[in-house]
Amino acid sequence: MNEFITGMAGVVAAATPVAVAVIGETFSERSGVINLSANGLIVLTAMVGFATAYTTGVVWLGLLAGFLTGAAAGLLISFSSISLKQSQVAVGFILSMLFRDLAYFLGTPFMVVPGPTVQSLPIPVLKDIPVIGQLFFQQNILVYFCYILITFSYYWIFHTRQGLILRGVGEQPTSAYSRGIDVNRQRYIYTALGAGLIGLAGPMYSLCVKAGWNGTMTGLDGIGWIVLSITIFGGWNPLRGTFGSVLFVFLQWLGLVLQSRWASVPSQVLQVAPFPLMILTLLFVNVGDTEWVTKMLAMLPRSVRGAVYRLIRFLRKPPPASLGVPFERE
């Protein structure tokens, strides 16, 4: 039992970078901009953050460097997709490749050297609560930051005027514009902020969860794609997104545990287990929206149909209506 709780506390810690990146992507996509570069960006900022912390000896500077690198990347994406009207998918994919190769190329001098790490910081009193204390309050400060970020971002998006503007810009930019809101400025800000948070996830790995930089062996290539799909799974809601992140890391942990139990299953198979799960979850949340399901549902008896519709509406949250569409003042 105690072993299980330790495992779960590890899951909480490992889920924080994922959740922070998912919240970053959520901000960006809520404003209408897809940041498809997340995968390369996390690898790059992991390297930049580690290199900065290693050179200066100050962990905080590493985290800051990650955030700033991310925010700069966000500005680049806004500039090319908002100001220059290039395809967000194309730009994001190209940058994802560029960032990743840049990280591997520039990161060579920092390979396999021991660097500074974020220290654990149990919170007095709270840490002594049985189970809960061990799970949530014997962590490091990044995890506590993540708790605040989750609460704050949820509140910001759904309960403030600023959040209302953000959602309006992503859903109906034309009417937001007619109410005097500078749509593109909002998009610039949230894309940069969101990319900054994604950039924070990099050093959260290299200075904490998976401390160190090991080039292509760092094992962060792929996380960003997972982040993008959890954002969809999370229905562009920080709380659901966090749930998705924890679920994903939990499944990864389960894979590791099962691997030690069943030695006969090749390790490669369990390592990629999250990806078919990713497809299945996306299928699960999206399938209710397809033509053939709609047709089949129409054949169900009335009493059942209502319940099924409610379930589908609960699972499927539609994306921001103007996601990926450049805003034109007409």
Place this chain on the structure above:
Amino acid sequence: MNKNRGLIDFLFRISGIAAALLFTSLVLLVARANPLEAFANIFMGVVSTPIKIADTIVAWVPLILTTCGLVIAFTAGLMNIGIEGQIMLGAIMTTGALRLLQDSGLPPAVIILAGFLAGVAGGVIWALLVGALKFYGGVSEIFAGLGLNFIATALSLWLIFGPWKRAGVASMSGTAPFDAALWLPMFQGFRLSPWSLSLAIISIVVVFILMKFTVVGLRLKAVGKNTRAAIQMGISPSKYMLLSFILCGVFAGLTGAVQVLGVYHRLIPSISSGYGFLGLLVAMLVDYQIIWAVPVALLFAALNIGGIQLPIMMKLDSTLSGVMQSSLVFFFLIMGGVRKKLQRKEEKPSNE
């Protein structure tokens, strides 16, 4: 006026290349390396010996094949990120067919042909999975494709370390090589096969004709440009999108088959060698015009081959080639955007 615009377009393209070179030089300076020395090493790594020139063409063939498929998918408005997995499945199926038939006593030519067919089938199956997930499951082709890429990697690793492992020790070097009789015939002394080279050239011609002169090409364009208009014209977008997935899968499968039959002669873990993603970059750079893919893919292949010299000569990581390739596409796109923006500004006053 028109001539002038052509010149301006050309200048913008050149400036994209210049910006990419400048950026790469900056990256090299950050890594405390001499940019000129690095570029010279890459260049010499391509042209110094006939073998290296042939190696560049060996890399050009799969890049052209994937680009051929991707241009079709892009035309229909689809981003087939799953192409890496489709190449791998092609390679796996080709290897499977060869393993099944190598002791059957059939003539080698028949076995090789069966390998090609199996490879094509593998690519198409994996592409259709993406298509099915998109049209019947509502999953974006980007995420379906990515997920299937990882699954294909796992499948090939599992085969190499499990059922198909080399007698004695299983290793990252791949399955046991096939008998030389089952290799695609090569030019004397080179790794380059005239068969794969011909395949690439035929593919370019086929795709060029398909896109330029056939009804199918026209309809794919209609679907990609304006789905709603296509529906009004009586074209079923989902049918044509599925068709473009299948065609893209055919080329991906061919790529996998060529890599197994003509280059590695076995299944290795990274059999796709990133040619799928690189093909995506080429397709974006040439704005989906297959003719331009010929020189651009040659340049990208040359960067890949030349980049091998960097770790040997300067102790730099060979991923610099990737930095050059992706920054080239990025700055090209940026410059294209700037050009359009300036032209819009120019045109606006005259319209009013």
